Amino acid sequence: MEQKEEQIGLSAKKSEDFNEWYNQVVLKADMIDYSSVSGCIVFKPNSYAIWENIQKIFDGKIKKSGHKNCYFPMFIPESLLKKEAEHVEGFSPEVAWVTKAGNTDLNEKLAIRPTSETIMYESYAKWVRSWRDLPLLLNQWNSVVRWEFKHAKPFLRTREFLWQEGHTAHATKEDAEKEVMQQLFEYVDLIENYMAIPVIAGKKTDKEKFAGADYTTTVEAFMPDGRALQMGTSHLLGQNFAKVFNIKFLDKDEKEKYAWQTSWGLSTRTIGAIVMAHGDDKGLVLPPKIAPVHIVIVPIIFKEKKDIVIAKSKEIAKKLKAKNHNVELDDRDGYTPGWKFNEWELKGVPLRIEIGPKDVEAEQLVLVRRDTNEKLTIKVKDLEKKVEQALNDIQDNLFKKAKEYLTKSIVEAHDFNDFLNAIKNRKMTRALYCGQTECEDSIKDKTEGATCRCIPFEQKHAKGKCVQCGAEAKYWAVFGKGY
Numbered sequence: 001m002e003q004k005e006e007q008i009g010l011s012a013k014k015s016e017d018f019n020e021w022y023n024q025v026v027l028k029a030d031m032i033d034y035s036s037v038s039g040c041i042v043f044k045p046n047s048y049a050i051w052e053n054i055q056k057i058f059d060g061k062i063k064k065s066g067h068k069n070c071y072f073p074m075f076i077p078e079s080l081l082k083k084e085a086e087h088v089e090g091f092s093p094e095v096a097w098v099t100k101a102g103n104t105d106l107n108e109k110l111a112i113r114p115t116s117e118t119i120m121y122e123s124y125a126k127w128v129r130s131w132r133d134l135p136l137l138l139n140q141w142n143s144v145v146r147w148e149f150k151h152a153k154p155f156l157r158t159r160e161f162l163w164q165e166g167h168t169a170h171a172t173k174e175d176a177e178k179e180v181m182q183q184l185f186e187y188v189d190l191i192e193n194y195m196a197i198p199v200i201a202g203k204k205t206d207k208e209k210f211a212g213a214d215y216t217t218t219v220e221a222f223m224p225d226g227r228a229l230q231m232g233t234s235h236l237l238g239q240n241f242a243k244v245f246n247i248k249f250l251d252k253d254e255k256e257k258y259a260w261q262t263s264w265g266l267s268t269r270t271i272g273a274i275v276m277a278h279g280d281d282k283g284l285v286l287p288p289k290i291a292p293v294h295i296v297i298v299p300i301i302f303k304e305k306k307d308i309v310i311a312k313s314k315e316i317a318k319k320l321k322a323k324n325h326n327v328e329l330d331d332r333d334g335y336t337p338g339w340k341f342n343e344w345e346l347k348g349v350p351l352r353i354e355i356g357p358k359d360v361e362a363e364q365l366v367l368v369r370r371d372t373n374e375k376l377t378i379k380v381k382d383l384e385k386k387v388e389q390a391l392n393d394i395q396d397n398l399f400k401k402a403k404e405y406l407t408k409s410i411v412e413a414h415d416f417n418d419f420l421n422a423i424k425n426r427k428m429t430r431a432l433y434c435g436q437t438e439c440e441d442s443i444k445d446k447t448e449g450a451t452c453r454c455i456p457f458e459q460k461h462a463k464g465k466c467v468q469c470g471a472e473a474k475y476w477a478v479f480g481k482g483y
């Protein structure tokens, strides 16, 4: 039994070998598997259930604001993909193509969607005729393929990933800009208040914006290995695609106008962020609001009184299920309680209930928090209240810890030496910046890869000189190495 207990745990420590730790967590918590397709992963039920929760939450939000789901073909004819020049240039190195059907060469090769702007907007041009057809507010839940050649990392960088892509068309620029911000702040809410990961919201520089957009807004998180992670983006496409695809409408003033468009996406890479942000040396730690299982009940069974302990455990499970908690009762034979504790800790279940014969007699049970290991003996009559409270505390505590980490990870750099040191020490830096792309290129060269993560919406007085080139600064920007 001793040996078995060792096998399920992690051998790598998060603080010592982050990459190995991450790979062990996603495999041993039974989230993913590899297959014979290189660069792709299998989402096993333990990770897919997290994605389903993310979908449920975000889908509810967008439907409330009038968006509808739809589905477009995953194949995009080459001629269509090439219509918007900047867009195709941005994606072409990673596009996977279908060139054959059986033994027959296709007349026109088909791209497997890297994103759906072009295939959707061909239809938008047919559907949008008058101001009455606007706004058009559609979303797709699908997968996209981007054939990366960099080493794959589960959830964070794989050739196929799952996401949602929202695509809207509006009568005015103001309406479109409002939509861009509304969706970005839906992401902020989803990521901060459900995933318990604090983010910086801001605008991307021209160098980092989406290919074909007027501008891109982003939410950026910072991971414990010292790298920034883009969690979701929302783009103002302006009239760029409308002009190429001829999305025109007759406005109230009887004039024909091009529509204003947005697109926005959030992917399964956020699952990787949850693993990295909250996990520890025992495995995954899931925020209750995103966890597929909230509470696991492990009866402490001896030969005698087994029946009453199991009966009590079932009664507790029933009570908690009635309060809409997802509960697992682990009454499997052949495993020690200690082995079960390890397994459920590895899988990140936020709360564990232990109950033995003496507890049953005393009408009590033990609650154990996954995030702090804290043990709390409570009366059965207080069960619902105490569980609710503990889950809320865990959710709050995870966010608080992550927020403290983010705050101390951003170093304000007043000269370029500070800037270089901060990046070398695996921090992000906030610095005055001139806004010129050449300057951003120099920063990337000199730091071996740091990029401008965003220009935060929260700007304090930005007067002074650019940290790199000394020219008049335009704003405060956040730089760091990214995923």
Ligand SMILES: [Zn+2]
Pocket (backbone or CB within 6 Å): 433, 434, 435, 436, 439, 466, 467, 468, 469, 470, 471
């Ligand atoms: Zn500069």
